Amino acid sequence: MTGLRPVLAAAFGAAGGAALLRYRRDISHAYARVEALDRLTAVTRFGAMEYLDHGAGEAILVSHGIFHGCDGGLRSVQDTIGTRRVIAPSRFGYLGSAMPRDASVADQADAFVELLDVLGLPTVDAIGISAGTSAAVQLALRHPDRLRHLIISSGSFPGSDTAQAPPEWAKLLYSDPPLWALKRLARPVFARMMGVPEGxxxxxxxxxxLTQMLDTIFPVRPRVTGAVFDAYVANPDVNDYPLEELRVPTLIVHAADDPLASYEAARAAGERIPDARFVGLDSGGHLQLGQTQRVRTAVAAFLASGELGDTR
Incomplete structure (x- = not known):
C-alpha cells in the first residue's frame, strides 16, 4: 500500500496538471475569439458601450441574455432573424461596456437610445432574450417612438423563477474555473443550467x-459585473413593469419545456400586453433547440406584417 502512494500521487498530479493546461488553453482561446470580433464603441453619458454592427437592411437591436455580451447577442439571432442588420450591444458591465454607478434598467434602455442616435437610426425593431427582457421592455415603455416592433424570446417575466434574485452564494459560480469545470466534466449539468431540457x-x-451558445459565455471574467447586475437587479426589476401600458407591437416566443424561464409566466405577460402575439413552442427549452424554422417564420411574418394576435 505504501508503495502505491507515490504512484497515485503522481497520477493525480498528472491529471490535475493536464486539466490546468486544458483550462488555460480553453480560456485563452475564448479571449482570442472575443478579441477577433469587430467590436465598435459608442460614447454615451453612461460610459462606453461596445457593440457589433453586422449585416445590412432593416436594423434590429438585440438585448442579450445573461453571461453573454455583443458576441452572444449576435449568435442568438443569427439563425432566426434572416437578412437584417443586427445591432448587438454589450449591456452594462459586459465585456467592453461600462457599468455606471447606481445603474438601473431604465438607464440601460436610455443608453440603447443613445447608441441608436450615434448610429443615426431613428427607429429599429428590438429583441430581448432571457435576462435581456427587462431592458428591452423598458426601451419599449420609455421610448415607444424608437421601436417598430418588440420581440421577447425565452423571456423572464413576473411569476418566473428567473424574475427573483438568486441566493448570494450563487455568485460563487460566476467565474471561469467552476463554469469551465462543469462544461468539461459535467456537461449535462452545465447544459441544464443553461436551460437545455432532458433529451x-x-x-x-x-x-x-448548443456548443456555440455554451461557448459564448466564456471568458466569464469580463462578463461577471453584468451578470451580477442581471441576476440581482435587472431580472427582478421586471416585476414592477406596467406591461398593460406597452404600445409597441409585441411578439413573445417561448418553449413549453423551458426549465429556466416560466412558460406560464410568458403567456400571462402576453395576456397583459395589449394585442401581443404569443407563439408557444412544444419543445426546445430556453435555447429553443430544433425550432429554428418555426421561429424564423414567425419572426419574419411578424416583422413584415405587424399583424397581432395569439397563436400556439
Whole structure:
C-alpha cells in the first residue's frame, strides 16, 4: 500500500496538471475569439458601450441574455432573424461596456437610445432574450417612438423563477474555473443550467447550436459585473413593469419545456400586453433547440406584417 502512494500521487498530479493546461488553453482561446470580433464603441453619458454592427437592411437591436455580451447577442439571432442588420450591444458591465454607478434598467434602455442616435437610426425593431427582457421592455415603455416592433424570446417575466434574485452564494459560480469545470466534466449539468431540457440535443444541428451558445459565455471574467447586475437587479426589476401600458407591437416566443424561464409566466405577460402575439413552442427549452424554422417564420411574418394576435 505504501508503495502505491507515490504512484497515485503522481497520477493525480498528472491529471490535475493536464486539466490546468486544458483550462488555460480553453480560456485563452475564448479571449482570442472575443478579441477577433469587430467590436465598435459608442460614447454615451453612461460610459462606453461596445457593440457589433453586422449585416445590412432593416436594423434590429438585440438585448442579450445573461453571461453573454455583443458576441452572444449576435449568435442568438443569427439563425432566426434572416437578412437584417443586427445591432448587438454589450449591456452594462459586459465585456467592453461600462457599468455606471447606481445603474438601473431604465438607464440601460436610455443608453440603447443613445447608441441608436450615434448610429443615426431613428427607429429599429428590438429583441430581448432571457435576462435581456427587462431592458428591452423598458426601451419599449420609455421610448415607444424608437421601436417598430418588440420581440421577447425565452423571456423572464413576473411569476418566473428567473424574475427573483438568486441566493448570494450563487455568485460563487460566476467565474471561469467552476463554469469551465462543469462544461468539461459535467456537461449535462452545465447544459441544464443553461436551460437545455432532458433529451437534447436531438441531432447535429442542435449539437452545433448548443456548443456555440455554451461557448459564448466564456471568458466569464469580463462578463461577471453584468451578470451580477442581471441576476440581482435587472431580472427582478421586471416585476414592477406596467406591461398593460406597452404600445409597441409585441411578439413573445417561448418553449413549453423551458426549465429556466416560466412558460406560464410568458403567456400571462402576453395576456397583459395589449394585442401581443404569443407563439408557444412544444419543445426546445430556453435555447429553443430544433425550432429554428418555426421561429424564423414567425419572426419574419411578424416583422413584415405587424399583424397581432395569439397563436400556439
Amino acid at each position: 437534447f440535443p436531438r441531432g447535429v444541428d442542435d449539437a452545433r447550436v
